[in-house]
Amino acid sequence: MYLFKKSIVATTVMVIFSLLSAHSFAAFCSLRDPVETIKALHPESTSFKSIVKVIDENVRNQVQTLLPPNTLHFSELGKHTLYVVYTKDRPTGYVHVRSEESEWGLVEIAWSMTLDLEVKDFKLQRCRSRARKLVDTEDFKVQLRGRTYHDFVQMLNRDGYTLNTDKVDVDPKAKSLAEVIIRCGMKTLLVTELAWSQDVQKNTLYRGAELNFKAMDAVTLVDQPMDGAVSKALNSAFSGASTGIDRSTVAVAKVYDKQQQLLGAIYQGRLDIDGRPSIIEWAITAKGEIININNSKGWGNHSTQKAFEKTIGQNYSSTNQCNDRAELVALEAIVTTRSLLEN
Amino acid sequence: MEAIKYSEDIQIKKLTLLGLCLLCSLTCWNTASWANDTDTDSPNRFSDNLRFTLDASSRAVYFSRQNQTGFMHAFGFDLHKVFSGQQRDIGTLVLQGYLTRIDNFVTAPAIFDDPDDTEFVYRIFNFNYTGLPGNWPNLRIGHFEVAYGLEHAIDTNGTLRQYQQGANLGIKADWGVSLNKQLTSFEYEIGATSGGNQELDSDDGSFVYSARIGTPRDENTVLGLAVYKSELNNLKRERLGVDVRYYHGLHGFFAEVSTGENNETDVLNLFGEWNYRNSTESLLYYTQLSYLSIDVTGNSALKGIVGVKYAPDNHWSLSTQYARDINVFVGKKHQGLFNLQLRYRF
Numbered sequence: 001m002y003l004f005k006k007s008i009v010a011t012t013v014m015v016i017f018s019l020l021s022a023h024s025f026a027a028f029c030s031l032r033d034p035v036e037t038i039k040a041l042h043p044e045s046t047s048f049k050s051i052v053k054v055i056d057e058n059v060r061n062q063v064q065t066l067l068p069p070n071t072l073h074f075s076e077l078g079k080h081t082l083y084v085v086y087t088k089d090r091p092t093g094y095v096h097v098r099s100e101e102s103e104w105g106l107v108e109i110a111w112s113m114t115l116d117l118e119v120k121d122f123k124l125q126r127c128r129s130r131a132r133k134l135v136d137t138e139d140f141k142v143q144l145r146g147r148t149y150h151d152f153v154q155m156l157n158r159d160g161y162t163l164n165t166d167k168v169d170v171d172p173k174a175k176s177l178a179e180v181i182i183r184c185g186m187k188t189l190l191v192t193e194l195a196w197s198q199d200v201q202k203n204t205l206y207r208g209a210e211l212n213f214k215a216m217d218a219v220t221l222v223d224q225p226m227d228g229a230v231s232k233a234l235n236s237a238f239s240g241a242s243t244g245i246d247r248s249t250v251a252v253a254k255v256y257d258k259q260q261q262l263l264g265a266i267y268q269g270r271l272d273i274d275g276r277p278s279i280i281e282w283a284i285t286a287k288g289e290i291i292n293i294n295n296s297k298g299w300g301n302h303s304t305q306k307a308f309e310k311t312i313g314q315n316y317s318s319t320n321q322c323n324d325r326a327e328l329v330a331l332e333a334i335v336t337t338r339s340l341l342e343n
Numbered sequence: 344m345e346a347i348k349y350s351e352d353i354q355i356k357k358l359t360l361l362g363l364c365l366l367c368s369l370t371c372w373n374t375a376s377w378a379n380d381t382d383t384d385s386p387n388r389f390s391d392n393l394r395f396t397l398d399a400s401s402r403a404v405y406f407s408r409q410n411q412t413g414f415m416h417a418f419g420f421d422l423h424k425v426f427s428g429q430q431r432d433i434g435t436l437v438l439q440g441y442l443t444r445i446d447n448f449v450t451a452p453a454i455f456d457d458p459d460d461t462e463f464v465y466r467i468f469n470f471n472y473t474g475l476p477g478n479w480p481n482l483r484i485g486h487f488e489v490a491y492g493l494e495h496a497i498d499t500n501g502t503l504r505q506y507q508q509g510a511n512l513g514i515k516a517d518w519g520v521s522l523n524k525q526l527t528s529f530e531y532e533i534g535a536t537s538g539g540n541q542e543l544d545s546d547d548g549s550f551v552y553s554a555r556i557g558t559p560r561d562e563n564t565v566l567g568l569a570v571y572k573s574e575l576n577n578l579k580r581e582r583l584g585v586d587v588r589y590y591h592g593l594h595g596f597f598a599e600v601s602t603g604e605n606n607e608t609d610v611l612n613l614f615g616e617w618n619y620r621n622s623t624e625s626l627l628y629y630t631q632l633s634y635l636s637i638d639v640t641g642n643s644a645l646k647g648i649v650g651v652k653y654a655p656d657n658h659w660s661l662s663t664q665y666a667r668d669i670n671v672f673v674g675k676k677h678q679g680l681f682n683l684q685l686r687y688r689f
């Protein structure tokens with residue numbers, strides 16, 4: 001009886017202590033070695049690096065808000081890993097493994113993505129469905145390659161759950177499994193963007209610097225780019241008005257050559273173009289001239305692309321020089337960059 | 344003398360813990376110094392790529408032969424840390440240490456001195472160096488599971504559900520080194536360990552050699568082939584084993600066949616499991632049959648097990664299991680064990 005009482009006391013203490021806790025973690029010794037999955041999805045890779053982040057209730061709520069009726073299963077919460085894949089010392093993509101509920105239990109899929117978060121390939125890591133061989137085919141996979149989060153949303157019907165057969169062609173016997181894969185891919189792209197946004201941004205900035213500044217040797221990310229002098233400069237240039245760039249998303253990297261001479265900067269910011277959220281990236285020289293512009297989500301239509309690309313080679317200093325929105329946002333990028341490079 | 348030996352063991356464990364902490368800190372320091380100054384998000388703090396949780400469980404066991412109830416309480420930590428350099432992962436540290444108390448545990452596991460005892464128990468406690476390129480193997484050092492059979496690819500630490508590794512091999516996890524890798528078409532681990540179980544080494548010349556090669560563990564059909572040789576407490580064991588897992592929808596069918604010798608006496612061990620999960624995988628039902636034959640004259644034991652595990656979220660799990668001897672070795676008595684366990688991971 002004495003032992004029983006002691007055990008009850010111990011259990012009660014444990015329960016009370018547990019109720020005070022708020023964190024959630026999965027079992028750790030069963031975590032897998034990802035090396036072969038990464039090699040299969042990125043055969044050209046030479047190494048990879050883990051970045052562990054917490055997928056918490058906040059991310060879950062955002063998924064529920066953006067993708068009803070989808071949510072994250074409890075096994076999808078907690079700490080998860082995004083693998084940054086390197087090829088010859090350069091980041092070239094990502095691998096992220098997510099699980100999705102299905103009638104056959106959890107289906108675990110390893111997704112490979114480009115630096116711009118387009119699907120490159122996927123691997124069914126754990127799938128107990130007999131239809132597996134019907135989707136583990138080139139015919140099915142090719143329909144998913146190069147697709148973005150928004151493309152995946154359109155591969156499902158408006159209910160956000162069932163397959164849009166106008167967009168995806170699959171054997172009817174594998175329709176349920178295809179729905180699971182599309183939902184998993186859609187959530188993977190969204191969760192990666194939400195939880196690893198800084199890492200994704202950092203890698204695209206690095207790539208932008210490398211592509212646009214041939215003499216690049218080093219890149220320094222600017223911490224809190226919109227602080228102090230930049231805000232003042234933008235207020236002065238635009239009289240407090242907004243050009244549409246979401247300033248909370250702005251990231252800037254300064255680019256240097258081997259002699260530590262400043263070559264210029266890469267500026268990234270989120271902007272809605274033709275109703276679609278886009279990440280625009282400008283490469284700007286130390287003198288404030290635009291040398292390149294890129295939309296990681298694609299321009300959508302040719303006239304928009306043309307309007308933005310005509311700013312290449314320009315160096316705007318006031319709104320008087322701007323005739324359209326493309327030139328106004330280019331001015332904002334230049335004002336911000338110039339202010340940061342001067343300080 | 345016993346008290347002195349106990350004190351030495353505690354010292355060895357403390358030194359091991361200190362050594363691993365030191366190794367961890369040094370690796371962390373090195374990782375920080377490798378970080379490129381242009382790479383501001385490189386892991387350079389111990390908290391980067393770190394998973395840490397406290398883990399508590401209470402288990403009640405009813406021993407039918409003795410008509411008594413015993414208890415086991417475990418409280419410990421589970422740490423998983425990936426060390427990364429500038430552009431690659433270097434290795435993984437997994438540390439699981441549990442202060443474990445048993446009360447009236449009439450058939451106490453060997454690591455406990457008597458039915459009422461407290462021990463600090465190492466479960467998985469090792470560093471796996473993964474920094475070698477290409478198909479070069481990883482190098483693991485520390486306390487890890489013996490590379491053999493079904494147990495090798497299934498996590499059963501702290502769970503009621505087990506695969507009879509201890510009964511068959513005499514040991515489940517041990518201190519030592521191994522070479523391991525998961526390749527596209529197969530995976531392997533080759534280990535050499537001290538035979539000390541919870542101790543770093545043993546004074547009686549014990550050792551364990553084990554090796555398993557298997558098909559990838561995530562496939563719906565998994566095959567493994569393993570060999571094992573050990574000397575533990577002056578008992579020599581040799582085993583050759585085959586393990587199979589087959590998944591069909593929500594059902595899983597596992598089997599393991601082991602054959603070999605215990606001190607030149609023939610041994611045959613057969614094990615089978617059927618399990619079923621619900622689609623959200625919060626419920627697991629399983630039933631197991633374990634057959635062990637020692638010598639060729641029919642001296643054998645057969646045990647049946649049924650169990651359920653309910654895990655409604657990432658924190659809680661409630662498990663129950665009933666194990667019953669159907670047939671026992673000559674001179675042994677039938678035993679029935681009813682287990683109930685509540686576990687919480689913080």
